[in-house]
Amino acid sequence: MIQKELMTVTNQTEIAHNIYEMTLQGTLVDQMNEPGQFVHLKAGEEMIPLLRRPISIARIEQEKQEFTMIYRAEGTGTKALAKKRTGDFVDVLGPLGHGFPVEEAQPGQTALLIGGGIGVPPLYELSRRLNANGVKTIHVLGFQNKEAAFYTEQFISLGDTYVSTVDGSLGEQGFVTDIVNNHGLKADIFYSCGPTVMLKAVEQLHAAPSGYISLEERMGCGIGACFACVCHPKEDESGTAYLKVCSDGPVFLAGEVAL
Amino acid sequence: MNRLNIELPGLSLKNPIMPASGCFGFGREFSHLYDLSSLGAIMIKATTEEPRYGNATPRVAETPAGMLNAIGLQNPGLEKVIANELDWLKQFDVPIIANVAGSQTEDYVQVAKEISKADNVHALELNISCPNVKTGGIAFGTVPETAKELTKRVKEVSDVPVYVKLSPNVTNIVEMAKAVEDGGADGLTMINTLIGMRIDLKTARPILSNRTGGLSGPAVKPVAVRMVYEVSQNTNLPIIGMGGISSVEDIIEFYFAGADAVAVGTANFVNPFICPELIEQLDQYLEAHNVDHISELKGRSWK
Numbered sequence: 027m028i029q030k031e032l033m034t035v036t037n038q039t040e041i042a043h044n045i046y047e048m049t050l051q052g053t054l055v056d057q058m059n060e061p062g063q064f065v066h067l068k069a070g071e072e073m074i075p076l077l078r079r080p081i082s083i084a085r086i087e088q089e090k091q092e093f094t095m096i097y098r099a100e101g102t103g104t105k106a107l108a109k110k111r112t113g114d115f116v117d118v119l120g121p122l123g124h125g126f127p128v129e130e131a132q133p134g135q136t137a138l139l140i141g142g143g144i145g146v147p148p149l150y151e152l153s154r155r156l157n158a159n160g161v162k163t164i165h166v167l168g169f170q171n172k173e174a175a176f177y178t179e180q181f182i183s184l185g186d187t188y189v190s191t192v193d194g195s196l197g198e199q200g201f202v203t204d205i206v207n208n209h210g211l212k213a214d215i216f217y218s219c220g221p222t223v224m225l226k227a228v229e230q231l232h233a234a235p236s237g238y239i240s241l242e243e244r245m246g247c248g249i250g251a252c253f254a255c256v257c258h259p260k261e262d263e264s265g266t267a268y269l270k271v272c273s274d275g276p277v278f279l280a281g282e283v284a285l
Numbered sequence: 286m287n288r289l290n291i292e293l294p295g296l297s298l299k300n301p302i303m304p305a306s307g308c309f310g311f312g313r314e315f316s317h318l319y320d321l322s323s324l325g326a327i328m329i330k331a332t333t334e335e336p337r338y339g340n341a342t343p344r345v346a347e348t349p350a351g352m353l354n355a356i357g358l359q360n361p362g363l364e365k366v367i368a369n370e371l372d373w374l375k376q377f378d379v380p381i382i383a384n385v386a387g388s389q390t391e392d393y394v395q396v397a398k399e400i401s402k403a404d405n406v407h408a409l410e411l412n413i414s415c416p417n418v419k420t421g422g423i424a425f426g427t428v429p430e431t432a433k434e435l436t437k438r439v440k441e442v443s444d445v446p447v448y449v450k451l452s453p454n455v456t457n458i459v460e461m462a463k464a465v466e467d468g469g470a471d472g473l474t475m476i477n478t479l480i481g482m483r484i485d486l487k488t489a490r491p492i493l494s495n496r497t498g499g500l501s502g503p504a505v506k507p508v509a510v511r512m513v514y515e516v517s518q519n520t521n522l523p524i525i526g527m528g529g530i531s532s533v534e535d536i537i538e539f540y541f542a543g544a545d546a547v548a549v550g551t552a553n554f555v556n557p558f559i560c561p562e563l564i565e566q567l568d569q570y571l572e573a574h575n576v577d578h579i580s581e582l583k584g585r586s587w588k
Contacts, residue, residue, distance in 0.1 A: 028318060030558055068555070073350040073503050076555060119557070246345045246352070247554035249318075251310045253356045254345040256338075266336040268359070273314065 028122060028249065029054045032115040036092060038108075043173040044099050045144075046108050047084075054118055055091045058083060061152035062125030062219070062240055062277045065095065066248035068117040069106035078119060079103040080245050080272070082219070084147035084177075085154070096147040096176065122248050123276050126152050126238055131215050133160035138213035138237075140202050140228050142168040142220025148240060150177060152217055153184045164188075164211060168202035168220070171195045203227045216280070226285040237280040243271040250274075258284040288571045288578050289564070291325070291546050293523050294471040295408040295446035296380050298325040298546060300564050301579060302536070305527050305550035306331055306384035306410060306450075307356065311370035312377075315553075319561045322378040328474075328548060329370065331386040331412050334395050336362035340417065341494040346483045351502030351529070352551060353481050355417040355495035358386050363396050371403045380407035382448065388421040390438055398442040408445050411436065411470075414452030414477035416499045426452040426477075429464035436468030446471035448525065451516075453508055454480050462516040473516065474525040474548065476509045502551040503529040510542045517543025518587050531559065533566045540582035 033052035041047045066078040081104075085094040099108035110116060126148070131137045137156050141149045146167050153163045163185035169175040172195035181187040188205045189197030198205060202224065205211070216237030218228045225239045246252035250273030259267050260281060269275065269283060289300035304315075306328040312321050321327065339359030346353045360366065366383075374381055383400045387393040397409055413426035413435060425435050432449070440447050449465040451458060453476040462473055478499025483492045491497070509528025517524055526544030530536060531552035539547050552559045571579060 028557075030556065075347055076350055076352060076502050076551070077347055078555065244343050244345060246354070247314075247557065249557055250314045251557070252308065252345070252354070252554050253310075253339065253359050254342070254354065256342065256344075256359065258338075264336065266338045266361075268338060 027057050028120065029057055030117070030119045033118045035110050035112055035114045035116060037112065038110055041096070042176040045096060045174065045176050046099055047094060047096050048107070048110070049092050049094045050116055050118060051090070051092045052118070053091060054120060055086065055088060055093050058086045058088070058093060058121045060121070060125030061128065061155055062148045063121040063123050064276065065118050065120035066122055067107065067119070069103065069110065070117065072106070075101070075103045077246060078248060079107070080122070080248055082148040083121065084150045086151055096144070098144050119248065123272055124274070126217050126240070126277050128152065128155045128159065130238070131156055131159070131161040135214040136162045136164060138164050138166070138206070138211055138216040138233055140166045140206070140216060140218040140220070142202055142224040143170065143174070145220030145224070145240065145242065146177060148219050149217065150180060153181065157184050164213060166190070166202045166205050166211070168224070169196065201227070203231055206231050206233050222285055229280050229285065238277050239280050240277045241271050241275055241283065245272050248272045260284045288576065289568060291580065293545060296326060296382070298380070300325045300567070301546035302560055302564050302567065303328055303382070303525070303546070303548050304553055304560055305548035306412070308550040308553045311366070312374060315557060318557055323561050323564060324379050325546065326380045326382050326407070327374070328382045328384055328410055329366075330360055331358045331384040331415065332360050332363055332366045332396055332400060333358055333386050334363050334392050336360065336365065343493055346492040346498065348481070348483060348500060349504060351500050351504030353483060353493060353498035353500055354478070355493045355498035357417050357495065358415060358422070363399055367400060367403055371405060375405050381405045382408045382410050384410045384412050384450070385439070386412040386415060386422065388418070390435055392421065393435060394438050394442055397439045397447070401444040406445060408471070409439070409443055409447045410474050411439055411447055411449045414450050416452070416454065416478060416480045416497065417495055423452050423454060426461070427455050429460050432461060433464040433468035436465045436470050440469040448472040448474050450477055451475040452477050453512060458512045459515050459519045462520045462522070466520045466522050470522060472523045472525065473520070474527065475516065476505070476512055476528045479505055479508060501529070503531060505529050506535060510538055513539060513542040513544050514586060517584055531555070533563060533570045536563065536567055537570070537582060540579065541584070541586040543584040543587065545580070545583060
């Protein structure tokens with residue numbers, strides 16, 4: 027059930043360069059039960075920027091009615107969000123979209139989680155849930171550089187974690203796909219979130235028999251009404267078939283979407 | 286006391302607030318959020334004879350107090366809209382205004398003829414103002430004689446009243462309004478979006494894949510208010526006003542300008558609960574200001 031609520035900020039910390047971790051509290055958290063879903067936010071009633079900002083959910087703590095998200099303060103919307111302090115309110119619409127199917131990984135199996143940049147956060151809640159179900163997780167996290175990296179310790183506490191940076195300033199130099207290839211990582215299932223070019227490369231890795239990917243796309247309404255974030259399904263004889271990233275996704279079965 | 290009910294050609298409205306075409310899909314997404322029967326009417330997404338995928342992404346770009354869109358009339362086509370969408374909408378007690386689009390006159394005529402037969406379609410909205418398709422759309426909405434002729438052709442086949450959606454991208458909006466009035470239009474809906482562009486500072490290229498898009502949101506409201514003000518004084522047609530409405534104050538402003546009802550567009554994307562919220566707030570506003578009925582406010586700016 028989608029709700030709109032003025033939620034209270036209980037934590038706001040800059041955890042890497044321009045990367046913020048924000049925790050929000052409110053009854054809307056009761057509706058969150060799937061990692062990979064997102065919220066659509068507005069800092070206030072301002073008209074610039076006019077639209078909400080989609081941000082993925084990194085951690086859900088139902089008992090405290092809190093969720094945590096990690097975002098990059100880049101444009102006017104996220105910069106306004108970064109100015110919020112503990113006790114301030116944020117206008118939250120959510121939870122939105124379809125998340126990662128946790129139950130697709132059986133207890134005792136191994137799941138490979140591959141994240142790039144600001145695509146890393148939703149994999150954290152996913153990994154927590156998988157581990158709670160007795161699934162072994164391997165994490166491959168890619169960042170631009172050391173300054174942009176975050177949450178590596180948190181992932182290490184949940185399972186084997188490999189880090190790559192484009193400039194080699196942290197972990198191994200290269201891309202997440204290089205790590206999977208160089209270490210010969212194999213799993214029963216993979217889950218991935220990051221830029222489309224990365225997801226495309228991840229799909230071609232064949233590190234697991236099947237997997238799920240979470241797409242990033244420019245969005246309008248976030249609920250499937252505006253048709254801003256459509257993409258083509260791979261199988262489409264008519265040429266007019268479409269999928270909406272916000273409401274059909276953002277998580278899709280690997281191979282479902284033409285990337 | 287009912288302060289909000291409005292009678293317009295083909296439309297008995299519980300209240301004068303309806304979502305604008307293209308900002309509400311066919312209502313499915315919003316039906317999970319509130320009861321669609323609470324709305325005055327629903328202007329459904331533009332329907333063309335054949336299914337359309339629309340333009341490539343990026344399709345939206347934000348602007349100060351507004352947004353540009355270039356969706357390109359994506360829709361499942363006439364047959365599926367009637368069989369799936371309109372049929373599904375029958376469960377709600379709400380009149381549907383079907384937005385009709387096409388590439389050429391024959392397309393409009395065919396869609397109008399078929400879609401106006403649906404039980405819950407109480408009026409048509411002739412889309413001669415979409416700026417985001419290569420043929421049709423706005424091509425019919427900028428030359429008075431062409432608009433008049435198309436209106437006439439659609440009127441001949443439609444089972445329900447025909448409202449024409451006017452484009453603000455014209456030199457003389459009154460001339461356009463009078464032309465479609467001569468063509469037999471039963472009402473006007475105005476305004477559609479203003480053609481605009483944003484350019485990416487990194488690539489020096491337009492952000493939208495369509496290059497240009499339609500500007501909507503609070504930024505266009507003064508343009509819409511001015512046009513409703515001018516047109517309402519120069520035609521006898523009822524006007525459903527729209528363009529940047531996001532508050533009760535905005536609705537009152539459109540009424541003062543000369544509107545008979547209003548549509549809410551882009552604001553649905555910012556707050557999907559906006560329509561029912563505005564319906565409730567409008568009633569409270571009228572009560573607080575001792576207005577017996579909303580229609581009393583119409584045209585106060587020039588009366």
